[in-house]
Amino acid sequence: MTHPHQHNRPEGAPVLKVTDMKKAYGAIQAVGGVSFEVRPGEIFGVIGPNGSGKTTLFNSMLGQITPDEGKIELKGQDVTKCGPLELNRRGVGRTFQTLQVFGKMTVRDNLIVAAQEHHGSMFSRMFAPSDSGLGAKADALIDQFHIRHVAHKKAGELSYGQQKLVDIAMAFMSEPDLVLLDEPCAGVNPSLVGGISTLLKDLNRTRQGSFVVIEHNMDFVMDLCHRIMVMVEGKVLAIGTPEEIRSNKQVLDAYLGN
Amino acid sequence: MKKLNLFITLAVLAVFLVVPSFLKNYGIHIFTTWLVFIIATMGLNLTVGYAGQKSLGHAAFFGIGAYTVAILLKAGFSFWLGLPVAALICFFTGLALGFPALRVQTIYLAFATLGFNTALWLVMRNEEWLTGGTFGINNIARPSLGGISFDGNLAYYYLVLVFTVVLALLLWGLLRSPWGKAFTALRDNAIRAESLGIDTRGYTLLSFAIGAVYAGIAGGLYASQVQFIDPALFTVGASIMMYLMVVVGGPGYFLGPVLGSAVGVVLPEWLRFAQAWYLFIFGAAVVMLMIWLPDGLLSIPDRIAARRASREASAARAAAAKAAQGVQA
Numbered sequence: 001m002t003h004p005h006q007h008n009r010p011e012g013a014p015v016l017k018v019t020d021m022k023k024a025y026g027a028i029q030a031v032g033g034v035s036f037e038v039r040p041g042e043i044f045g046v047i048g049p050n051g052s053g054k055t056t057l058f059n060s061m062l063g064q065i066t067p068d069e070g071k072i073e074l075k076g077q078d079v080t081k082c083g084p085l086e087l088n089r090r091g092v093g094r095t096f097q098t099l100q101v102f103g104k105m106t107v108r109d110n111l112i113v114a115a116q117e118h119h120g121s122m123f124s125r126m127f128a129p130s131d132s133g134l135g136a137k138a139d140a141l142i143d144q145f146h147i148r149h150v151a152h153k154k155a156g157e158l159s160y161g162q163q164k165l166v167d168i169a170m171a172f173m174s175e176p177d178l179v180l181l182d183e184p185c186a187g188v189n190p191s192l193v194g195g196i197s198t199l200l201k202d203l204n205r206t207r208q209g210s211f212v213v214i215e216h217n218m219d220f221v222m223d224l225c226h227r228i229m230v231m232v233e234g235k236v237l238a239i240g241t242p243e244e245i246r247s248n249k250q251v252l253d254a255y256l257g258n
Numbered sequence: 259m260k261k262l263n264l265f266i267t268l269a270v271l272a273v274f275l276v277v278p279s280f281l282k283n284y285g286i287h288i289f290t291t292w293l294v295f296i297i298a299t300m301g302l303n304l305t306v307g308y309a310g311q312k313s314l315g316h317a318a319f320f321g322i323g324a325y326t327v328a329i330l331l332k333a334g335f336s337f338w339l340g341l342p343v344a345a346l347i348c349f350f351t352g353l354a355l356g357f358p359a360l361r362v363q364t365i366y367l368a369f370a371t372l373g374f375n376t377a378l379w380l381v382m383r384n385e386e387w388l389t390g391g392t393f394g395i396n397n398i399a400r401p402s403l404g405g406i407s408f409d410g411n412l413a414y415y416y417l418v419l420v421f422t423v424v425l426a427l428l429l430w431g432l433l434r435s436p437w438g439k440a441f442t443a444l445r446d447n448a449i450r451a452e453s454l455g456i457d458t459r460g461y462t463l464l465s466f467a468i469g470a471v472y473a474g475i476a477g478g479l480y481a482s483q484v485q486f487i488d489p490a491l492f493t494v495g496a497s498i499m500m501y502l503m504v505v506v507g508g509p510g511y512f513l514g515p516v517l518g519s520a521v522g523v524v525l526p527e528w529l530r531f532a533q534a535w536y537l538f539i540f541g542a543a544v545v546m547l548m549i550w551l552p553d554g555l556l557s558i559p560d561r562i563a564a565r566r567a568s569r570e571a572s573a574a575r576a577a578a579a580k581a582a583q584g585v586q587a
Contacts, residue, residue, distance in 0.1 A: 062453070083452075084449075084452045084453050085452050085455060085456075085457060085458070088452075088453055088454060088455040089455050093453075094453050096450065096453075100447055100449070100450040101450075102442065102443050102446045102447060102450070103446060104442065104446060104510075105439065105442060105443075105446075109439055112436075112439065113436075113439040113440065113442075113443050113451075113454065113456070114454045115454075115455075116436040116439065116440070117436075117440065117454065117455040117456050117457065118455055122457065122460060125435060125436040125437060125440075126432065126435050126436075126437055127435065128435055128436050129435075130434050130435065130436070130438075132436045157564075157567070170454065174454070174455065
């Protein structure tokens with residue numbers, strides 16, 4: 001199988017640069033010295049068995065926890081100690097492993113609230129129109145995600161798969177430079193997995209954003225990502241293209257196991 | 259649905275405009291009290307219903323407002339100075355009370371605010387030099403403005419009505435602005451809200467502060483209405499009652515406080531014949547409401563709509579299944 005974006009693999013100064021990151025919980029070294037870069041426009045996959053430190057790494061990049069050692073840089077600026085709010089304002093969007101839509105708001109309002117705080121000050125927003133002038137942008141994403149028929153329904157009333165789509169769309173509303181996707185396929189019906197993959201490729205192509213994807217669905221990761229990092233026991237086992245990872249003997253032994 | 263809401267709002271307004279002019283003094287007093295509690299619970303509805311912060315200290319702000327206006331009037335200042343000062347003090351006290359909410363949530367926050375209410379009540383009771391202690395403050399004057407005296411009960415009622423309408427419009431504007439969505443996002447999922455750049459700290463603090471301003475203005479208006487205040491009006495019990503009004507009316511529904519305050523203020527008058535049984539009836543009604551209508555009285559139309567939608571959806575599924583069977587056969 002040839003990889004869809006293999007021939008235009010992105011290059012340039014990294015959007016995200018993680019240097020020698022370490023985080024321990026008591027005696028357990030969850031992440032023990034991880035370094036990698038995500039380039040502009042790149043879809044970067046992170047895989048590894050349970051307990052390999054993916055989530056700890058992810059939470060550090062999102063400002064949920066502060067690493068013990070190491071450095072995280074976003075577009076050349078040190079953001080190691082930034083919290084989730086600050087990181088979002090600096091251009092990091094995310095999705096969650098479990099559903100996190102605002103159930104009592106309509107789908108369209110979910111999208112609008114996902115970007116409204118990026119416009120003006122808190123005070124000026126008091127006098128801003130209800131949709132913060134983001135209606136057209138929300139509608140464009142609604143069409144791109146094929147959720148037009150439920151746009152005015154409350155998000156909590158939708159099916160799991162539809163809510164997952166809303167959740168992903170929300171991460172893109174504020175036009176982030178970097179989007180961290182935490183298991184976008186978890187709990188999703190197999191027929192929708194292909195749809196999500198296509199959507200993410202489209203978004204990557206049209207918006208030139210960089211994505212970091214954690215996912216257990218191997219076919220999905222191999223098909224979607226430009227490069228993949230394999231983690232085992234808090235360390236990087238290998239970084240490479242899907243083909244390189246697939247044929248890496250260490251990875252096969254440690255993880256893929258077939 | 260929007261037209262229905264507008265119609266109901268106008269009908270409610272018409273009742274408030276017309277009915278009191280046909281009532282005797284006691285009826286006017288009940289209507290004025292109803293409006294005062296609508297203002298106070300509008301603020302609490304913002305804190306509790308829209309922003310999701312469990313506050314059991316609202317009567318403290320009501321008390322701060324009442325005492326500020328009463329003390330300033332006694333010191334010879336104008337009501338029109340007293341009320342903004344009361345609102346300002348409540349804003350900053352509310353902001354301060356918001357800080358615990360940044361650390362604790364749900365029942366723990368409720369306890370923290372309850373403690374605040376108790377502390378403030380003790381100040382009102384013990385600092386006799388300022389508040390008159392348990393004797394309270396009496397002969398609180400009613401205001402006049404540009405030659406119009408609001409001394410008469412009906413005139414004062416209409417003054418309170420103007421305050422209610424203006425404050426309701428301001429709140430409506432705020433909730434329609436992006437702030438409304440930010441508050442709802444904060445209530446439904448604070449972690450997600452933060453990941454979308456919503457300053458959850460700021461909105462939490464301001465939901466307390468703005469809610470407190472409404473309580474403070476209501477308290478100031480109440481002091482001039484009843485012309486006598488003492489600490490017994492501002493106990494934790496009063497805070498719980500206001501919380502119940504919000505919950506019964508429908509937290510997060512704009513008109514919830516109108517209905518909730520009616521249940522808290524007007525209903526006791528209608529249930530007067532029940533005498534000592536009143537609290538039993540009221541308590542039992544609240545228990546039943548929480549079992550069958552946990553989102554308050556105003557959630558009834560939404561529930562009917564949701565039931566209809568799910569019935570239609572299941573009918574559509576049944577039809578689709580039947581069609582699929584037909585294809586197979």
